[in-house]
Amino acid sequence: MKSWNNKAWFLVLPMLLLVAFSAIIPLMTVVNYSVQDSFGNNEFYWVGLEWFKEVLESERFHNALMRNLLFSAIILLIEIPLGIAIALAMPRRGWGVSVCLVLMALPLLIPWNVVGTIWQVFARVDIGLLGYTLTQLGFDYNYTQDVVDAWITLIVMDVWHWTSLVVLLCYSGLVSIPQAYYQAARIDGASRWAVFRYIQLPKMRRVLVIAVLLRFMDSFMIYTEPFVVTGGGPGNATTFLSIDLVQMAIGQFDLGPAAAMSLIYFLIILLVSWVFYTVMTQQDADSAPGRGQS
Amino acid sequence: MDLSWMAWTTPTAIFFVVILCLMLSMWVWELISPGGQPRRGILRFETTRGDRLFVTLLGSAFINLAWLALVGPNLWWALAVCGLFGVLVFVFV
Structure with missing residues (x-):
């Protein structure tokens, strides 16, 4: 008979409250906005699924979504x-470890x-420095006017x-791998590639x-950097979903369509x-013994 | 407490109450008949009951969006498809 330890609820309660206030309540509000039209002053009019249909049929949304996926x-x-390549090349001991870790951490800060x-x-x-050097080297580089340059x-x-x-x-x-694995590989005469692969x-x-999840979600939700560098241009070449969403919600004050678009955006992120x-x-799960029984 | 800023409507309130009821019913189901161990279905990956509810809800969202884009705004048939999809997920996945 399975026994339940209900004390665990008290431990997760603070996190549940935090998630409720930071995610669930705002999400509920977005759902409410997505089925209504707003004219300011907290006046809302029921429109049903009109905004969802409008967004799903909008070429602007399709293009921004394709840009984001690409x-x-x-x-x-x-x-x-x-x-992976840089991590493999980094030293595992000595003063070089601290230097490399600090250098690697700098861009993240x-x-x-x-x-x-x-x-x-x-x-x-x-x-x-980059733009001027490339121009002096004879490259026709201008990220404000050329789509490919902006993307690069x-x-x-x-x-x-x-x-x-x-x-x-x-x-x-990599550092968590016990040395015994490498010693065994050396005894077996494994190649560098075999050590990496197996x-x-x-x-x-x-x-x-x-890493894949974080980078996918972050890159799919990217907003600030492209907004500051290209502003979504040239034209709409770097207008990603988040930029489009903010333009719609804050620039045009179309809260209903923006809410519908953000829900579709959220569902795509959740699915992927x-x-x-x-x-x-x-x-x-496949490699764990004794699991996966029906 | 003034919740007017959340712009509640009856249909959206019903929507969230249904989601809450689904989650509560999963809890009651687990109490009555414990079966939280993962199992492997036709998609060849392990799922618990909670995973299957998540797949059902996520799939239902996309079924409704696809119906809206391809067929029209009357989603009652889409809801029926979602119900069938949920049953299939809980039985076979």
Whole structure:
């Protein structure tokens, strides 16, 4: 007979209250707004599912969603392998460890809007070190006018800002591997690739799940950096869902459509995160003995 | 307490009460018939009852959105599809 320890409820109660006030109540309010039209002064008129239909049929929403998915895919394809590679190259002992960890942590300590400002200036062709150098080298670079340049700038900026997170997570996974595994591999004459494939990568799986989830969610919700660097331009080339959402909610004060759009946005993030989480944690369940019985 | 800023409507209140009732019924179900161990269904991944409710609710949200985009704003048939989807998830997943 299973016994229940109800004292645990008291331990999770503070977190439940915190989540209720920071997430559940605002989410309920967004649901309420998504089915009404507002004219200010707290006056609301029931419109049913009209805003959802409008958003789902809107080309503006489709384009922003595609931009977001493309951006997240590129970010994951670059940051995850690069983060693993840097973590593998980092020293495991000696003074170099502290130096590398501090260097890796530095970009993570900089606020998003400051990162945006740094890169906005850095990439300018008239005064920015990157933009000016590229122009002097003969590249036709201008992130304010060229779509490809704007995208490259945002991607490089995000890689600079967030690869460190992947590196630190992978590094924590790597240092937790007991030396006995490496000694056994050495005795067996395993190649460098075999050590990575059969020892290091499986041991990093859990931290990689966290890294992929965090980077997907963060890149899919990106707002501040592109807003500061490109403002969503040139044209709408870097207008991601979050920028579009803020323009709709605050710029145009269309609270109903913005609420409907944010709910659809939330559901997409929830679905993709769940798929990532399920696929990656399933490999753990498969390798655990005695589990998975129907 | 003034909750007018939350702009409550009767249909949205019913929606959240239904979600709450579903969660409470899961709790009662677990008390009556404990069965929280993960199992492996046709999708070949382990799920608990809570996972299956989550998949049902998330899937239902997308069924309703797809219905709205492709068929129209009358979602009663979509609700029936969601009910069928939920049964299938709880039986086979």
